[in-house]
Amino acid sequence: MQQLDMQIIPAIAPVDAPQGSAVALGFFDGVHLGHRAVISAAVTEARRSGLMPAVFTFELAEGSTLKGGRILSTAQKHARIASLGVRRLMEPPFADFCSLTPEAFVQDILVGCFHAKAVFCGDNFTFGARAAGNVPRLKELCAAAGIRVTVVEMARYRGEVVSSTRIRAALEEGRLPDANAMLGAPYAIDWTVTHGKGVGTSKLGTPTINQNYPAGTLQPCCGVYLTRICIGGTWYPSATGIGPRPTVAEKGAAVSCETYVPGFSGDVYGQRPVLEFHRYLCPVRKFDSLQALSDLITTAAARSRAYFQGLEGHMD
DSSP: OOOOSSEEEOSSOOOSOTTOEEEEESOOSSOOHHHHHHHHHHHHHHHHHTOEEEEEOOBOOTTOOSSSSBSSOHHHHHHHHHTTTOOEEEOOBGGGTTTOOHHHIIIIIIITTTOEEEEEEETTOOBSGGGOBOHHHHHHHHHHTTOEEEEEOOOEETTEEOOHHHHHHHHHTTOHHHHHHHHTSOOEEOOOOBOOOSHIIIIISOOEEEOOOOTTBOOOOSEEEEEEEEETTEEEEEEEEEEOOTTTSOTTOOOEEEEEOTTOOOOOTTOOOEEEEEEEEEOOOOOSSHHHHHHHHHHHHHHHHHHHTTOGGGGO
16 A cells, blocks of 8 residues: 555544645545545635635444445545545544534534644535534534534536445446446455465466455455556556356355466465456356356457457457
8 A cells, every 4th residue: 555645643632733724525436526625625726815725534343334334445445535635534433523522523623633724525415423413503503603604516427426336236236337436446455365275276277365254344346356456566457356266166155256367476365455446347147168258258358458458349
């Protein structure tokens, strides 16, 4: 993962922003187009007014989520927020602030920690214990504290509001173009590489990188994908299979995520390479022979190379 030019504050604590800050507020679980609009508005105001560009978000307990599986890992969330120009990110555990009243949230966090001069949110933003605070209440409390509030219009895709729920549905249905368009960047994972069963190396001649999904994270629909993977700072075209490996595993086996990277050899166990998903190719199915499975893997890898060379359409 790239080095972040952003200070991450994992608790409710003073922020180094003596000039004041412009703060984007939200969970930002997918850092999708709507989230990016809110964060970018705060960054633009910070640059215009000489303020510190900042974000207030929060971290959920491992394995938990608000509305569904996590779309991004914490490291990915940080990287995508930092790429928008944010310099300060406060991310306390949810339990540390969820009991604050709306008044305490504004006074203790926005005024006391951020020295906020401007805050930005979507029109569905809620805050305070039991979500007692809404946008009108935020405006009222911030006005009394001399803080400007800007409500950023919700981003839309194909006529409907962009949401993490829509993105999850697109990923679960294999609609990668829709998911990636709403995310504003390719859907990607960066899970730790683990040891697999060795079938790709010993029986298929196509060794794979295994990055299986942790509990609490969103898993896209099973199938074969055209992907690319970043290893040691270099991007490689690749082919990824998500599924229970029906050809080589027993019935009821756990779902795995395995990536074949043609032309790459090296030990990546324990590392966290970024794997981007660019196109859903076909469903997972059981083959009559290992050779047929091997042929699919190598064909998918060839399709991936052609895709990233801009030639994939000529192979159909």
